[in-house]
């Protein structure tokens with residue numbers, strides 16, 4: 001979770017641009033902010049500079065810092081990792097001569113390389129302590145080792161983000177429904193919540209009906225809110241909760257939520273609206289972050305762009321097919337190089353995330369103008385880009401239709417006439433089809449057609465979502481579904 005204000009906080013408070021950051025310094029800043037908020041109720045004037053306020057970094061100094069960070073990171077990778085020793089030597093690249101113009105000579109690192117041989121990316125100088133396995137749904141998980149210092153840095157960044165952006169306070173309780181297998185998120189969010197003094201409730205990706213009961217149940221704790229106040233989860237699991245709540249007759253008044261955060265998957269406006277309605281919550285946020293490139297990430301501005309702050313790493317937005325700089329208005333994939341002073345264990349240069357965005361047609365004029373900007377994440381490809389790019393807009397159509405059970409189960413199939421949409425609906429009839437066709441008519445590119453299904457098993461291909469990482473429980477759902485006291 002990298003949030004703009006947390007990043008800004010760090011930029012001004014600690015002079016990240018001077019490249020003198022370390023985990024202890026980050027932790028001190030986070031603790032200071034928590035203490036200030038505890039005493040005064042808000043982050044201090046001197047440290048809490050909001051995006052766009054306070055002097056933007058001097059462009060010349062920033063450019064010089066970028067050159068230094070790129071050289072230092074490439075040199076570190078070449079000296080200490082087996083993978084880049086080979087790759088950079090084979091390309092005849094001298095790390096000390098690199099700059100943003102020649103940076104493109106460094107070969108990109110495909111996901112498959114890291115997935116296939118994670119240890120070749122681990123620095124010989126580092127002490128790995130935590131293995132974060134991505135909860136990605138595209139098949140083989142990616143494994144990324146982190147050092148103790150990196151974990152501390154991520155905890156500090158999460159502490160700032162939760163304290164400043166999510167307004168998490170000691171009386172609050174966060175319910176965490178992300179998979180317990182998402183080690184790094186669980187570890188760093190749990191510890192960040194502890195530092196703030198709030199409560200942490202690991203729910204995990206359990207049966208949605210059970211999760212709703214836990215969210216609604218009274219906590220009966222001293223100096224804590226009556227019910228969980230913050231909910232964190234993958235978008236598809238939040239969708240499963242919305243479905244269970246709508247079907248189970250839950251009302252917004254049953255819950256005490258103030259804030260919902262979603263990460264790792266596409267959060268559509270349609271789903272955001274339904275979360276707001278079901279839980280009666282105003283603050284719903286989603287930011288861009290991926291385990292492999294953490295703490296590099298992006299936050300959203302008031303005009304809906306994703307902005308990629310340059311403090312933690314260098315982000316390039318490249319055409320997903322040619323891997324050359326994308327044109328204004330064109331599709332791009334996020335290619336990231338976390339700087340070596342944040343990432344000393346698993347080192348990545350020009351890592352191709354396979355996350356798709358679109359570049360703005362014109363330079364943004366928002367409060368974060370000047371910081372690398374794109375559309376929201378549109379999709380993620382592990383096959384043809386043409387089938388991945390419409391993911392967000394298709395989901396927007398499906399999640400806005402009450403005839404589609406959540407999380408939406410669908411897939412796109414390539415045909416000569418364009419992508420053909422297969423989707424599971426509640427009632428497979430002509431009315432459902434015409435309603436979806438009408439909603440989908442605005443999509444670009446146009447769909448070749450829509451095929452309805454009763455069951456996800458009948459889809460031509462299975463598209464797993466994070467809500468499928470279901471964790472078992474001995475508990476039994478009860479309130480709305482089963483009579484209590486029926487023994488076997």
Ligand SMILES: [Zn+2]
Pocket residue numbers: 301302303304305306307364366367368369373
């Ligand atoms: Zn913007």
